[in-house]
Amino acid sequence: MSENQRVAQQPKKPRVPRAAAKRSEAAATSGGNGQTRRRPFYNRPRKSTGKNQKEKRGQSAIPMHIIPLGGLGEVGKNITVYECQGDRLIVDCGLVFPDSDMFGIDLVIPDFTYVVQNKDSIKGVVITHGHEDHIGALPYLLKQVNLPIYATKLTIGLIKNKLEEHGLLGRTKLVEITPRHKFKLGCFTVEPIHVNHSIPDAVALAIECPAGIVIQTGDFKIDYTPLSDGPTDLATIAEYGKKGVLALLSDSTNAERPGFTATEHKVAQSFANLFRQADKQRIIIATFASNIYRVQQIIDLAVENGRKVAVSGRSMANNTKMALELGYLHAPDNVLIELDQINKYPPEKVVLITTGSQGEPLSALSRMASASHRNVRVGPGDFIIISATPIPGNEKMVTKVVNGLLRLGAQVIYESMYDVHVSGHACQEEQKLILTLANPQYFLPVHGEYKQLKKHAMTAESLGIPAKNIHIAEVGQDIILSTNELKTGESVPAGAVMVDGLGVGDVGNVVLRDRRHLSEDGLVIVVATVDSATGEVVAGPDLVSRGFVYVRESEELMEEARRLVSQCLDRCTEEHVRDWNSVKTRVRETLSSYIYRKTKRSPMILPVLMEV
Numbered sequence: 001m002s003e004n005q006r007v008a009q010q011p012k013k014p015r016v017p018r019a020a021a022k023r024s025e026a027a028a029t030s031g032g033n034g035q036t037r038r039r040p041f042y043n044r045p046r047k048s049t050g051k052n053q054k055e056k057r058g059q060s061a062i063p064m065h066i067i068p069l070g071g072l073g074e075v076g077k078n079i080t081v082y083e084c085q086g087d088r089l090i091v092d093c094g095l096v097f098p099d100s101d102m103f104g105i106d107l108v109i110p111d112f113t114y115v116v117q118n119k120d121s122i123k124g125v126v127i128t129h130g131h132e133d134h135i136g137a138l139p140y141l142l143k144q145v146n147l148p149i150y151a152t153k154l155t156i157g158l159i160k161n162k163l164e165e166h167g168l169l170g171r172t173k174l175v176e177i178t179p180r181h182k183f184k185l186g187c188f189t190v191e192p193i194h195v196n197h198s199i200p201d202a203v204a205l206a207i208e209c210p211a212g213i214v215i216q217t218g219d220f221k222i223d224y225t226p227l228s229d230g231p232t233d234l235a236t237i238a239e240y241g242k243k244g245v246l247a248l249l250s251d252s253t254n255a256e257r258p259g260f261t262a263t264e265h266k267v268a269q270s271f272a273n274l275f276r277q278a279d280k281q282r283i284i285i286a287t288f289a290s291n292i293y294r295v296q297q298i299i300d301l302a303v304e305n306g307r308k309v310a311v312s313g314r315s316m317a318n319n320t321k322m323a324l325e326l327g328y329l330h331a332p333d334n335v336l337i338e339l340d341q342i343n344k345y346p347p348e349k350v351v352l353i354t355t356g357s358q359g360e361p362l363s364a365l366s367r368m369a370s371a372s373h374r375n376v377r378v379g380p381g382d383f384i385i386i387s388a389t390p391i392p393g394n395e396k397m398v399t400k401v402v403n404g405l406l407r408l409g410a411q412v413i414y415e416s417m418y419d420v421h422v423s424g425h426a427c428q429e430e431q432k433l434i435l436t437l438a439n440p441q442y443f444l445p446v447h448g449e450y451k452q453l454k455k456h457a458m459t460a461e462s463l464g465i466p467a468k469n470i471h472i473a474e475v476g477q478d479i480i481l482s483t484n485e486l487k488t489g490e491s492v493p494a495g496a497v498m499v500d501g502l503g504v505g506d507v508g509n510v511v512l513r514d515r516r517h518l519s520e521d522g523l524v525i526v527v528a529t530v531d532s533a534t535g536e537v538v539a540g541p542d543l544v545s546r547g548f549v550y551v552r553e554s555e556e557l558m559e560e561a562r563r564l565v566s567q568c569l570d571r572c573t574e575e576h577v578r579d580w581n582s583v584k585t586r587v588r589e590t591l592s593s594y595i596y597r598k599t600k601r602s603p604m605i606l607p608v609l610m611e612v
Contacts, residue, residue: 064211064246066444066479069494070094070110073450073475075253075391076133077496079110080216080446081122084209087186088118090125090147091205091216095136097391098498103515105498105507109137112144113493114476119145123185126177127151128218129202130158131290139166140497140504148173150183152192152201157322158290179203179233194233195220198424199290200328201229204237211482212246215438219251219447221261221423222430227268227293234437241439247481248440252448253425255456260429262422267387268297270419275301278383281411282347283307284376286357286365287387287421289315292323294387295353299331302351308337312376313355313364320353339375347381357388359397369404380409387420428459435463442486443470444479514604521603522547524595526565526587532611536573541565548603557598564594580609 064084070077076096082089098105115122125147127135138149139162149172151159156174163169177183179194187210192203197219204217215237222232254261275283287294302309309331311320323329324336342350356365365386367373378384384405390398398414405412413420426434435443443465445456453472460470471486473479476494480487498507528540543562545554568590572583584607591605 062211062482064209064214064481065489066214066247066249066473066481067114067492068446068473068475068477068479069112069114069492070096070475071133071447072453072473075448077108077110077137078134078447079137080249081114082188082207082209082214083121084211085187086121087188087209088122089185089188089190089207090115090122091207092128092134092218093125093136093138093141094131094133096133096496101516102498102512103519105500105512107136107499108496109140109499109504111493111495111497112141115141116144117493119147121186122147123188124148124150124175126185126190126205127155127159128205128216129197129199130155131199131219134218135159135162139163139168140499142166142168142172146171148175150175150177150185150190152177152179152203153326154199154201154292154323154328157326158319161318161322177203180236191236193236194229196223196226196229196232196424197221198288198293198422200292206236206240212441213240213243214247214249214481215240215245215440216249216446217251217434219253219425220430220434221426222433223261223263225263225265227264227296234433237434238437241437245438245440246483247442247444248435248438249444249446250431250434250456251425252431252445252452252456254423254427255431255445255448255452255459257427258429259427261425261427262419264293264297264422266419267294267422268301271297271301271385274383274385274413274420275305278348280348281381281383282342282350282352284352284354284365284368284378284382284384284410285387286354286385288357289313289319289355291387292319292328295320295323296329298351298353299329299335303332303335307349307351308342308345309335309351309353310337310339310342311353312339312373316353316355316364342375352376356401357386357398358391358394359399359401361397365405366401369401369408371408378405378408378410382408382410384410384412385420386412386414389415389421389423431456431459432463435460435465440465441469441483442481444473445470446473517602517604518547521601522549523604523606524548524561524591526591526605526607527610528565528569528608529610529612530569537566537569538612541569545603548601549599557595561591561594564590583607583609 067081069079069081071079074096076094078092078094080091096108098108127149135158138159149159153176156176159174160169163172177192179192182189182191189208191206193206195202195204195218202218202220204215204220207214207216220232224231285298299309311317320329342352354364356363360366364373368376368378402412402414443460445453457470457472461467469486471479476491478489478492480489497504500507523546525544527542527544529538531538541562543558549557565587568587572586577583587607588605592602596602
């Protein structure tokens with residue numbers, strides 16, 4: 001028998017199925033307790049065909065630029081620019097309300113310099129949801145660049161209200177988008193993904209381009225028992241995770257809070273108890289004008305308790321009207337009444353929904369607290385609920401409003417006295433779930449102060465994402481992503497632009513510094529009339545004080561100051577100093593030195609010299 005015949009007659013080894021081989025390998029690596037030691041989730045290689053591997057190698061050189069122009073190191077002013085192969089799109093365009101040291105400033109919006117410079121390549125603005133920190137700056141952007149806006153139905157309704165106020169509605173293209181329906185903007189394909197938030201119609205965005213897929217969550221939480229619209233669409237996020245997500249940009253607002261965010265149903269139960277507690281009192285509830293879910297809860301409870309509902313505050317009235325028209329709010333006939341009709345009904349038959357939950361000075365609730373509201377007089381017969389948590393920095397304003405209402409005799413429920421508010425943002429366990437489902441190659445925490453971004457980054461690292469693949473970006477930074485690396489390029493113009501009345505950007509750091517100076521030490525104006533030929537003082541000098549001292553009670557101080565200024569002007573005449581700027585500088589230095597020596601204050605000193 002030949003050698004070949006002997007080999008052919010030998011029994012063949014049975015083929016071991018691949019799954020069985022893996023189980024065998026797992027058994028060989030099991031620990032002493034019989035459990036399999038698993039590699040970390042993020043270190044598991046993704047299955048990929050040879051064709052896909054070739055495609056990835058071919059795409060690895062294609063970079064994607066992510067440029068945040070706001071929303072980092074702050075809560076608000078959210079705007080992000082995406083760029084790939086010369087095409088750009090913008091996600092969100094929000095504002096932030098001014099800090100207490102921004103004297104006279106109404107709003108703070110992003111710097112749009114980079115957007116204006118690249119306007120021809122921008123395909124559109126995609127909005128995640130209708131809160132002010134995501135849509136508030138749109139009118140100011142559209143005044144500089146005419147771009148199409150893509151948003152969900154309710155968000156478009158809120159945007160229309162804003163554009164109408166600014167006279168921009170007629171010339172702006174608004175495109176309605178819906179979850180799970182993709183649309184193209186240049187080389188980008190965008191898919192909205194339904195998420196829970198404190199406002200209906202909020203979406204995350206899956207942005208696909210030749211460089212890869214990026215998911216930006218927008219503001220979100222995971223509520224398994226939401227009031228409407230169903231839970232966050234985790235299945236779609238998981239599908240993208242299986243396909244391969246290049247980067248995840250995720251909401252960091254509650255990154256410091258462990259556990260899960262409470263469901264809105266918790267608020268509904270608490271409100272029901274408070275309605276019973278109010279009994280014969282008039283109920284006044286302050287909440288965010290955009291919190292449509294909360295307004296619906298209040299209307300439902302009012303119907304159950306036989307009460308009429310009125311709204312106060314321009315933004316609350318506009319949003320309620322729009323939500324009713326679009327079908328996001330539902331109220332039986334004759335339940336909603338006009339504000340000027342509330343006094344026609346007994347207190348136990350009325351619920352008033354109002355703005356001012358953050359203590360804003362011009363809001364309806366603030367006017368009630370100061371007894372200056374045109375239609376509502378607060379007194380002992382009122383039961384007031386502030387259904388919001390103070391935004392950091394607003395605590396003093398809220399306290400001032402609460403104190404004012406209590407002085408008027410009202411009963412006030414505020415902050416954590418009862419469960420009258422739940423956050424719309426994900427806590428740590430929800431953030432972990434999104435990170436796990438999306439399974440991104442790179443992670444960029446967004447939407448939060450630095451401490452929140454840092455905590456979110458630590459959470460991601462604890463799940464197995466390598467530290468080198470996590471980047472805490474800065475406003476204006478150009479983040480360049482590809483399947484090969486994450487790096488940063490040159491920063492672009494970015495920052496804060498202040499809006500004061502009709503002025504946009506005309507109040508800068510110098511003006512704010514002067515306003516701060518005036519607020520701290522006041523102003524002293526020195527007025528003198530000088531002979532243009534000889535330089536001699538013809539009249540004055542006179543001193544005018546504003547915010548420095550009360551002149552009638554400080555006559556000695558002001559008289560001595562006037563005498564020193566007079567001596568300074570005389571010396572300038574004797575020394576033939578005719579440069580008026582030099583004269584003003586000498587007057588300023590003389591007076592400033594004397595005032596500080598006597599009072600330890602440094603008021604702004606403004607010399608005014610008139611020639612005759």
